[in-house]
Amino acid sequence: MNYKICLITVFLQWTVATTSNDPLLVQLPFGTLRGRDDGAYYSYEGIPYAEPPLGKLRFEPPQTYRQKWCGVLDASPQPKLCMQWDQLTNGTDKLVGVEDCLTLSIFKPKSSKRRSFAVLVHIHGGAFMFGGSNKAPRPSFMENGSFILVSIRYRLGPLGFLSSEDASLSGNMGLKDQRMALKWIKQHIVHFGGEPEHIVWMGFSAGGASVHLQLLQADAQRLAKVAFSMSGNALDPWVMQQSARFKAFELARIVGCGKLGSSAQLKRCLQQQPAEKIVRAVAQLQVFDYVPFNVFGVVVESKQAPAAFLTQHPRDIMNRTCAIKLPWLVSYANEDGAYNAAALMQRDANGVELIEQLNNRWFELAPHLLFYRQPGLSVKQMDAKSLQLRDQYMGQQNFSRQSYLDMQRMFTDVLFKRSIEQVTKLHRKHCKSPLYIYNYNIPTDLGAGVILSKRTDIAFGASHAADYLLTVDASARPLRAAEIIVSRKLKTMLEQFVYSKQSSLSYANCALPNNVGRQLFQLVSIRNSSCSIQQVKQLP
Template sequence: GGAWTFGSSLDDGVEHFMSRGNVIVVKINYRVGPLGFLSTGDNVLPGNYGLKDQRLAIQWIKQNIDRFGGDPEKIVLLGFGTGGSSVHLHLMHKDMEKLVKGGISISGTATSPFAVQSSGHELAFQYAKKLGCDKLKTSIKLKECLKKMPADNLVSGIKYLQVFEYGNFGAFSPVIESPDSEKPFLTEFPIETIRSGRSAQVPWLASYTTENGIYNAALLLKRSSNGRAKIEELKSRWNELAPYFFSYPYFWKRSERDNHSRKLKQQYLGYRNFSVENYFDVQRMFTNELYKNGVEAALDAHRKYGDSPVYAYVYDNPAQKSFAQLLSRQKNLFLGTGMGDDYYLMFSNPLRNPLRVDEKISSVRLVKMVEQFAQAGNFSYENCVFPDNRGKRNFQLLAIKRTYCKVMEAKYLPDIVSKNLPRSPLISY
């Protein structure tokens, strides 16, 4: 994870997996930010370097993991956030059938709006200008200018693209590469690849949490210098900020962006305005538009056009200590089950320690679920066997709750809001 911009293999611990002794965990480092994803939209700087790093690492693992006691026939890719999108993007390559047994995408898919842009040309020239490479007319000149720049300046310059807190911190992302690029990683949008049957036919598991948008929305609860919550700023800046919040396509015209922003506000808030009292409706907007809808679109395409098993779960067990509290700078806020509340039970993080008793139980069950996914055809969480979505008219998924799990069938992926959470602290501003 890390919005294509930050994060490394040092971030998350592997104790939950390694203590059981059933799998080998291999972490992959790859280029991020402008070094990993800046693209001029042609064969001069085609982009997707971070994904190409990942692919080289996967190939290396396939060729060498047996020397470390691993089984090269049971390699499973697992990622979180943009790591989840990365997993899914690799499955857009047919030859992945020869490299991996399957993939698990947690809170991120190739169909998430933040996963792929049609081109990075405009952003590349905008970025170069902010770094002092001004009045450039060709990609070659841009590349020459950036190559003369100290690496620290090239990377840290992303701060010039931030428009709201760390809004647009994931400005650089995978792109559709020019057809004349050498060994392109991505030449069409993933939904097209899936529908055409050109994706790898291996088992894939996707997930989201009931309030997946917490990471993004919690920032709105921080207080400005005037003491008011930042969500109030959206009253006057919504059309300006929404395109960055929701990764609108770069090629959209101003009128298209404004029109879509108005529709989003109407859909989730009606005629109400942005305020602390309406925060949970805004959080739901982030959850659906950035995460849940992407999972639903991918599952729908895979179940209709794919020949391999496709599974899903929704997780609803809010953490007592979460990153949302850190982002909002409010220690006593409980905003629901947010992004990572399941992932950080598989891969440990100091911020989440110590785990509650029920979280320790869930941790063991989630790790065992991943082990079963790698080992066998059928897998489960506790006693709930994951149903396959292939050819099914309605979505089949597992709902994982604090004390139980259940198999669900639904026409649309459920948009669940936890009802047992204390929400009054938000009204106390």
């Protein structure tokens, strides 16, 4: 009886939605939803794309959303973050978010000039551990009716990336969430006025690495036209999780599962534990402040795992064949290493900067900070690596406020920039699809430097997120006039990228050169009021 009533209600909703001129009402196969009017655009938030990953669905691949709404879904409230141990939350208890979080947000520009729009899919960053897409986009990025913006929420930390490195608990659930969301967008964005044939994937930091990993999937060409990895790719040394099985059993011990004989027992016990207890255990797996910043990340899965997402290392995939068929833009900020270096410029309770601790603890902490603490390396080998890096970047200097920028440069090179060179070499070895690069070098107080250090007395330069915070995330301060101009130029660049038949693009008057078929690295350098095209042996 209830089922019949639901069918009647859905039919009535469909009749209202298809005859109403109310732009806030959208009819989907699941029912009708109502968004909100945000001035320059309409917002539809908290739209489920998968079944809630609760109970026995915890640590399982996402399940297709099959529910029907018997009333109008209120898509106006701001959605909650996926549960996480959040680096940016002040205090000792960094737990935020909810476990039932597999939703997305859609922001549709108001325009009298067009009825349909290209689609920008945003995958947020946060080292696969924290972050979220519950922030409003920049008005300067949404104005003039350019893109429908879709932001995805996916499982994070142990709930999204715990792995026993076998088929019982394979890991990468957060990436599988993203994949289901990308398929949902391709199928349903037309109901919001989106153009399924003009989809660009854009990810920042871990989101950029996620875009790279999604591009390695065989059906990527059917789901997007072009892609953009901003300050992150899958070959960054922090992306692939080390010692995943050990960490999974150690977390189980911390939450009280006791001695376990198998991965299946591990999974059953953790499925019965409160999610909050599992996520809070992250703190006991970190060694210093929020270090390492990705306790749980991407793994190579067993080929026997159900719905396996990644069964080879990304480097091996790219080295074997042309795995990426879509035009791809990758970028880095000149001082990306402000993440996580700037966190060391915080002061402790006595007013002493955390960086000072490196003078006595460098050999202990460096492998965690720069991600070469690996099972295959001996302590002697790691110490040699630590010594080499310190000598190369710091010389005879102590770690201090005065030498901080030299340390930040080390973090930039090791954690972000070197991998772009590796990716470019592998891509042009096998592929014909275009690969473009830009370097963002506009110094600003936006970005990871100020956010992590909680200080404004240090010139961090163009730090991690400096360009990102001009686009889809308006959580930082309002933009200044010069920043609004840059924001609009970035938006125009992406418009050109997704609509161009040749998938070419320009920033202002600088056409980004394709790296395929070239010996030197080809890039555009973006500076305060100008840009320049560069051909270099080593990325600047």
